[in-house]
Amino acid sequence: MKETLTIAPAEIDRQLSICDQIRQLLDRRPGQKKAFVDTYGCQQNEADSERLRGYLARMGYEFSDTEEGADLVLLNTCAIREHAEQRVFGNVGALSHTKRRHPEQVICVCGCMARQDHVAKRLKQSFPYVDLVFGPQLLWQFPELLLRKLEKGKRVFETEDVPGSVAEGIPVVRQNNIKAWVSIMYGCNNFCTYCIVPYVRGRERSRRPEDILAEVRELAQAGYKDITLLGQNVNSYGKDLDLGVDFAWLLEQVNDIPGDFVIRFMTSHPKDASERLFDVMAKCEKVAPCLHLPFQSGSSRVLKAMNRRYTRESYLELVRQLRARIPDVVLTSDVIVGFPGETQEEFEETMSLIEEVRYDALFTFVFSPRKGTPAEKLEDPMPKEQKSANFQKLLQRQNEISGEKHKEYVGKTYRCLVDGVGADGRLSARTTGGRLIHLEGDEALIGTWQQAHITGSSTWALFGEIV
Incomplete structure (x- = not known):
């Protein structure tokens, strides 16, 4: 088993200093620099992308919702199924056209796919316009890797098998101000025979509880209403810390943080789920009943x-x-x-x-x-x-x-969080159990808790009106 590498605060400070160097380098070039971050796969990848955006924002990039015209394109990839891989390769192939129209565009591929030798080899040989490739264990080192590309102009491939790391202090740019992902641990020790995750994300490693609780406390103070604790197997939390803490204990601690928010978590492995966990879920009023x-x-x-x-x-x-x-x-x-x-x-x-x-x-x-x-x-x-x-x-x-x-659900009333607008123009909301509700209402209600009376249902959603 490879050791866990705890990244020293001074090393993250060095990465932030490199961000400032990149910002100065980009400031010498005309125009505002834009970055497009495209995320595939699980919520852990979403959380990783929020940290990559944090670094990019520190470098001075604004964010684009398309690769066309972006100065930097970053694909954070997933390797869990063949379909996800083929989709990434198809989209990387399409980037040849944007690169041709914008030769200075920097194309980066990271995440779980990038940690597989056969994928890295294919990217190197078949997609010569891809500039930077690195695996999830080196996310914390992204500024340093990008600077090497920008200064030397050569392609950078860092896909070696390195110890899994835990790094605190990386800046975060979240996708919205209602829902937040909080990684409590990384990697997996289970080695299900069909699963690539332990090979590409490394072994289980838990964040220290004080760092997790500080992050959740900050989110609650900022008004976040829906906070999801993430891990490949959250039920294994704490086993590597030798602190006498477990996931049920962590849930209790998060539940005690002041604020009007709901706590979710994923994923739970059945082999480690316990009656103690279920008891804590039942008694903690902020823990979602799902x-x-x-x-x-x-x-x-x-x-x-x-x-x-x-x-x-x-x-x-x-x-x-x-x-x-x-x-x-x-x-x-x-x-x-x-x-x-x-x-x-x-x-x-x-x-x-x-x-x-x-x-x-x-x-x-x-x-x-x-x-x-x-x-x-x-x-x-x-x-x-x-x-x-x-x-x-x-x-x-x-x-x-x-x-x-x-x-x-029809005929009953539920507390729900209004979280956005659906494609049909109606408000979308979620019950504490995570069920989707379509509602009529003003967009000013987004980000608020409401009582919704359910008037109809379908296979995938509920329909209701605000009481």
């Missing part, structure tokens, strides 16, 4: 092949324990269809688990082999056509269940 608890498969044999380290029976017992404490909990999950070796009977076990649990929503995926993971080498006899048919069957049934559960 839980994302990925089960991945309803078959204990498949779960063992996935190295998930729980069984169907132990997962269902967790759900029973949770609902005994929070009867109206909103429960969501992930499921993989067509893991190598899954039989039709084992897929039906997944279907029966969905029937028994009745999730509010599922994130469903057909198995996608990841280069370098054990599952990539497993025999996979089920035809793609059968996997696709199973996927559609699961999707259809879950949509029916989601629609049925949403109908139960």
Whole structure:
């Protein structure tokens, strides 16, 4: 196991000083410099991009919502599924046109994809206009890497396997002033056989509790209403700190911070979820009554092949324990269809688990082999056509269940946070359980708590009016 590298405050100060150097360098060039940051994948990537934007703002960049005309384009990538990788490669390919129109444009690729050797090699050989490539462990060093490119003009590729780091003091530019992501830990120790995350993000490493609490306290004082604690497996928080703290303890501490905000967290691994966690969720008034608890498969044999380290029976017992404490909990999950070796009977076990649990929503995926993971080498006899048919069957049934559960909201009134405007011009809001509500109302209500009376529902959303 590689050690965790704690970045000294003096080193972050040095990176901030480099930001100032870059600012002076850019000031010598005509016009306001613009940066476009494009984020793929999970909420952890969103949180990472907020820190990359923090550095860029310190350098003097303004932010653009398009790559066209941007002086710097940064793609923060995801490697969790093949579709995400192909989408990134397609978008990198399209950047050849903007680079041709704007030769001084600096193109950067970072994030989980960049940490994979085969991806870095392809970027180097097939996309000669990509200027800077680095993995997530070197995010804290972004200013230094960018300065090397700007001063020397040569391409910079930093994709070596380095210890996972924890760096405090990186500036943050958040996407809005209502919702905030707070990373409480990085990396993963679980090594599920299908998952690339431990290889590209490194082993688990927790931030110190005083740093997390200081960040949340600052957000609460600034008026943020929806704060999500992030980790690949938040239930493992604190195990590496030797401080006698765990995630349930951290939730209690965050709950005690003054302010009118809701606390969310993701993701929870079932093998580490506990009755103590559920007790804390039930008693802490700011903790949202919702839980994302990925089960991945309803078959204990498949779960063992996935190295998930729980069984169907132990997962269902967790759900029973949770609902005994929070009867109206909103429960969501992930499921993989067509893991190598899954039989039709084992897929039906997944279907029966969905029937028994009745999730509010599922994130469903057909198995996608990841280069370098054990599952990539497993025999996979089920035809793609059968996997696709199973996927559609699961999707259809879950949509029916989601629609049925949403109908139960109609006629009731819920406290919700108005967080924006939807494509149809109506306000969008979320219940504390995370359910989307479409509302009629003035945009001045964005960022406020309201009481919403639910008048209708669909598979994916609720419809209501402000009381």
